[in-house]
Amino acid sequence: MTEPTTEPAGRATGRTLLVVLFDGVQSLDVTGPVEVFEGARRACGDRSAYRIRTASLDGSPVRTSSGLTLVPDAGLAGEPAPHTLLVPGGEGTRRPDPRLVDWLRDRAPAAGRLVSVCTGALLLAEAGLLDGRRATTHWAVCDHLAGTYPKVRVEPDPIFVRDGRLSTSAGVTAGIDLALALVEEDLGREVALTVARHLVVFLRRPGNQSQFSAQLAAQTARREPLRSVQHWVTQHPEADLCVESLAARAGLSPRHFARAFQAETGTTPGRYVERVRLEHARRLLEDTADGVTKISRACGYGTTEAMRRAFVKALGVAPAEYRRRFRGPVRPAR
Template identity: 65%
Template sequence: MRTRSVLIVLFDGVQSLDVTGPLEVLAGANTWQAAHGGAPAFEIATASLGGGAVRSSSNLCVLPDRDLRAATGLDMVLVPGGEGTRPADPALVAWLRERGGQAGQLVSVCTGAFLLAEAGLLSGKRVTTHWAYCQSLAHRFPDLDVETEPIFVRDGHVVTSAGVTAGIDLALALVEDQLGREAALAVARRLVVFLRRPGNQAQFSAQLSTQVAQREPVGEVQQWIVEHPEADLSVEALSQRARLSPRQFARVFAAEVGMNPGRYVDRVRLEAARRLLEDSRDSVETIARQCGYGTPEAMRRAFLRALDVGPAEYRRRFHPGFSRSDKEHHADRDPVV
């Protein structure tokens, strides 16, 4: 295995956790390698234009290893986000345009995607960024395919991630690419990251990704859905609980919550199922029933649609020490038709 050179770009106004999160993961991978008698997986360096100290958005002073202009032969360039990306430093954008494109892999965390886009390095790519800036990124750079929900997105040699802690998930995925799943999980445990999330997992939970309804009947129903995913959550049943007609309930719910009742129910059930797969040892069949799917096949279809992975495989990846059974393996296979 060849050691990969990684350059983390620094600038005034950088978000410090966008830098230190991935850096700690990659350094942890080197520690794991050393413990197993291997050479470092990553040669990590930080750099700024001119090589001078930078001040983060939280006023932390960071002294880089080198001047960006002296960097050559890079396997990976990682561009963090932060207030310093808005507006972009023209000199930094020029460096990225000239030198960043020569790197084997381009990685951005949070609003670092704006710097790569400004440098013309994301044209035609599928990308993501912090949820609060997805709309702005799509508006400013209409040639990008901006995905608002995933925590990170890969498109060829470009990998972009959502905000702040999503950079840790992205870095763990890079470690898995280089060293395998065992190493990535070991680093995650060392950093007390309970589970490594898949890239297409949503940036937000169902509750956080939606508005809280202000109208009392709708707000109460919204909370009741979260507490009772196994119940009859049809519009007809929910409208009776809200004491509204089905048509009026659907209209008011969408206006108050920001999505229609069916989509909200889908998100709540998926989140509940994910949590049980991660934390419990209940069977897929039991979890499907507890979360309102009725059958394992219905839950499998929901997982494949939202996460591109079936429930049993999801549990295998993200439940520490869980042994996948033949019955659960069958639950992830396409049904015989």
């Protein structure tokens, strides 16, 4: 893949965005990023900031996995190498047209920037474009990607992964997060923030944020009282959530509780509590003006240092830096 010279942030230079279309594509994988880049054209005041084009193999309309019909601008054969080549996902990536894979293998390396959304990573992998590279995809497909293409360094947790000029994202809405990150790189933070506000999303999710919320990462326990304990933890992250306290709430011995909790949820009580507290702290940093000290206490960390260690371990940034980079519109401090 070529490595073009980095362009100064905020300077529009007519970057071409080419979106690959195929039967069975997921419509949101296409329209989500396209709305971000189109919004950036308007926000920066230069309609030539991005030249957005869509193309299918022969230029024919395609039917999305939800039944919508998309009409491309052209056929892929006649398209020059773009600044950014975006490959969306969808059911059509499971048994791809060999002609599309051949086109990607031959032509994608000439793109200045190669991007996949969701299972679009499967198309890139089939074309050999992910060999030796770090990549992600929808959480439900990560094992398949890793097992089928062992040369790919699959990272199942992040919502998007950037490896040089290659960027891959997790499922559906994560493509919007990645597109916002690319706009910020191209045109600056203010343009990206304007687009995020217009789309009523926060410019806040770092690529290494987990695809899973605490409740999604852990299965819901099948039976009481474990299910009630899970719910109570999410409502009281500031409480004493040691195994002994949770076991007492469940009316079980600590040993029995820990064993039953992991068997039914797929994670340990301690790991579940860590995820809940981190998730709650992120929301407070993103959505409120509360100080880090107050937030650390509200989330059960006790000290700002304990919260800092948890953030660095899970997200690679300290709480203050996380807030600076990813906070959206805030509510007044309580």
